[in-house]
């Protein structure tokens with residue numbers, strides 16, 4: 001079980017949205033130090049956070065961040081993009097770009113930080129997925145989050161014997177820049193961050209942070225028609 005109090009955490013995409021709320025909540029729970037990454041570290045405005053430059057799809061940038069943050073015990077792969085490329089009409093490069101950020105990015109970051117966390121005596125990995133990992137309503141975004149979910153499931157097995165517990169976070173709409181153009185009920189970043197940290201501290205394999213995520217996950221075992229009623233309408 002991982003205690004937040006006294007931990008050293010790194011939150012990718014920690015300057016805004018869910019990432020910033022995670023940084024705030026980590027300090028509230030007694031984290032010793034929290035690195036908040038951004039592509040432009042000047043955008044990290046949290047007064048206590050340690051800003052760190054990071055482009056998750058760039059191996060050199062990931063290596064440089066890991067070199068600077070050798071004391072990390074809790075890694076949170078939060079950074080993500082929402083390209084939502086349509087599989088029939090959008091340029092295939094848009095699909096690739098989404099996977100670079102949402103699948104390969106966290107993979108590079110995790111590979112760089114696993115040895116760091118191990119050297120520090122073990123710790124925790126939290127990967128931020130989506131309800132859309134389980135329902136293909138957003139083209140390349142859904143696909144990238146489904147693949148990321150699968151990555152997390154494999155890593156959980158690989159990392160357990162190495163002293164690193166793994167939690168996956170699933171949630172529907174959250175009120176951030178990512179959903180600025182969407183008019184629908186949204187969770188608050190603060191509420192999602194609190195549930196995510198509860199998940200870390202209780203050793204939960206998964207955190208389902210809203211009703212929609214719980215409903216969709218339950219629908220997975222009910223057949224394709226349950227999740228996609230438009231197919232039989």
Ligand SMILES: NC(=O)c1ccc[n+]([C@@H]2O[C@H](COP(=O)([O-])OP(=O)(O)OC[C@H]3O[C@@H](n4cnc5c(N)ncnc54)[C@H](OP(=O)(O)O)[C@@H]3O)[C@@H](O)[C@H]2O)c1
Pocket residue numbers: 012013014015016017018019037038039040043054055056057078079080081101105128129130131171172173174175176177178179
């Ligand atoms: N909002 C939702 O409804 C919702 C729902 C489910 C899951 N999620 C997931 O939650 C996570 C956070 O999203 P959010 O809603 O807080 O979005 P946001 O406010 O748009 O923030 C996205 C964050 O990701 C970072 N980022 C994007 N591309 C990056 C790259 N190539 N390299 C490094 N950092 C990159 C951004 O960093 P910069 O500051 O450098 O731009 C920013 O901090 C994402 O993984 C998202 O998919 C969001």
